[in-house]
Amino acid sequence: MPTRRPCVLCLSGHDPVGGAGIHADIESVAAQGVHALSVITALTVQDSRNVARVQAIDTGLLGEQLESLVVDCDIRAIKIGLLGAPAQVPLLAALIDRLRVPVVFDPVLRAGGGAALAGPALEDAILDTLLPRVSLLTPNAAEARRLAHGAQALEACARVLLARGVAGVLVTGGDEPGAEVVNTWHRADAPPLRYAWPRHPETFHGAGCTLASAIAARLALGEAMSEAIATGQRWTQAALGRALVIGRGRRIPGRR
Ligand code: PLP
Numbered sequence: 001m002p003t004r005r006p007c008v009l010c011l012s013g014h015d016p017v018g019g020a021g022i023h024a025d026i027e028s029v030a031a032q033g034v035h036a037l038s039v040i041t042a043l044t045v046q047d048s049r050n051v052a053r054v055q056a057i058d059t060g061l062l063g064e065q066l067e068s069l070v071v072d073c074d075i076r077a078i079k080i081g082l083l084g085a086p087a088q089v090p091l092l093a094a095l096i097d098r099l100r101v102p103v104v105f106d107p108v109l110r111a112g113g114g115a116a117l118a119g120p121a122l123e124d125a126i127l128d129t130l131l132p133r134v135s136l137l138t139p140n141a142a143e144a145r146r147l148a149h150g151a152q153a154l155e156a157c158a159r160v161l162l163a164r165g166v167a168g169v170l171v172t173g174g175d176e177p178g179a180e181v182v183n184t185w186h187r188a189d190a191p192p193l194r195y196a197w198p199r200h201p202e203t204f205h206g207a208g209c210t211l212a213s214a215i216a217a218r219l220a221l222g223e224a225m226s227e228a229i230a231t232g233q234r235w236t237q238a239a240l241g242r243a244l245v246i247g248r249g250r251r252i253p254g255r256r
Contacts, residue, residue, distance in 0.1 A: 005035040006220040007073050009066075009099075010213060011092065012081035013042040013054065013108070019252030020206035025079055025213040027255035031235070032217035037073055039065050042084030048205050048247030050113025056084025063091050070098065076220035077101050079213045080130075082108040082117055089125035093133055102135040102219040106212035109143050112175075112205055112250060123147070132165030136225065138212045140175045158186035170215075170229060174207055185229055193226075195233055200240050205250040211236040 008029050015021035022038050029036035039062065045053040069075070078101060080092065096103055107126060109118045118126070127147065131137065139147060139161075141154055148157035158169045173182040180196040214235050218228035242254030 005033070006076040006222075007035045007037050008077045008079055008213070008216045008220045009037045009039065009069060009073075009075045010079045010081075010216075011039045011041055011083075012079070012209065013044050013084070014040045015044055015046055015206070017046060017048050017205065017246060017252065019048060019204075019246065019250070020209045021081060024206045024209035024253070024255070025081065028210045028213040028236075028239075029079075029217040029220075031239075031255055032214060032221065034076075034217040034220050036213070036217075037069050037075065039069070041088055042082055044082075046111070046115075047249060048252070049249030051111040051115040051117060054082070054084065054117060056088070059085065059087045059091065062088060066091065066095055070095065075099055075101060076222075077216045078103045079216035080105040081209050081212065083122060083126070086121045086125040089122070089129050093129050096133040102216070102225075103133060104136045104138065104212050104216040104219070105130065105134045106138045106208050107143050107147060108208070109146055112203070127164060131161065134166045135219075136168045136170055136212075136215065136229070137161060137166045138170045138172060138208065138215070140172045140208060142175050144169070144171045154184065155186070155192065158184070158192070162186060162188050168225065172208065172211065174204075183233060185226075193229075195230070197233065197237050200243070202243060203250045204240055204243060204253060206252050207236065207240060210239055210253045210255060 010025035148160040215232035239253040243251035
């Protein structure tokens with residue numbers, strides 16, 4: 001009997017360092033026993049410290065790649081990371097409406113090193129068109145504040161994002177101070193659920209991509225959202241504990 005595997009469709013940028021982006025997605029999804037279909041939204045120039053340049057992939061090419069995969073493969077979940085241009089957003093919206101599978105979106109707006117990765121037009125397209133179609137948004141604290149336009153308290157930010165139509169928001173606290181990293185899952189119809197993890201002393205490149213794609217893979221396996229969020233975090237915390245030194249900057253998660 002041939003082995004069948006559920007697929008996660010991953011749409012992300014390419015990070016040549018292999019810490020973040022599509023590289024992180026493929027490794028994280030594979031580690032859950034799921035197959036990653038990989039569609040690259042943008043090429044980047046970067047090192048383990050920061051991003052120097054983002055070059056969007058041609059929208060027509062992206063659309064052709066998506067069409068081939070949708071016709072051919074059994075896609076059980078979608079993971080979205082860095083987007084290259086506002087014109088990519090309507091394509092993704094149409095794809096989500098067609099597939100009707102869970103969507104995990106890690107809104108990559110700024111690199112850990114500080115570089116801007118999304119301009120105002122892309123941010124507006126994300127807020128207006130993508131958020132109402134997303135099952136779980138996974139912003140870090142800075143991304144949650146930026147998308148919420150002015151709210152400071154993370155709970156208030158999550159409420160603003162939920163009001164925009166996203167089904168759930170997991171605000172990650174790796175970029176907040178404290179001995180613990182606190183991630184909080186917000187939904188419209190339930191009290192927030194808080195997860196606290198011991199903070200690793202190092203800083204990481206690609207931790208957010210790793211977590212979001214692990215959660216998407218767990219959803220593709222049929223886990224409920226609560227279970228996928230718990231397992232995804234547990235696995236990511238372990239991957240950070242075996243992080244690798246690849247360059248002179250931040251460490252990358254040890255996903256294998
Ligand atoms: N490059 C790509 C392609 C990414 O997707 C991301 C984040 O998701 C980054 C760079 C920045 O990653 P980090 O903020 O972990 O350095």
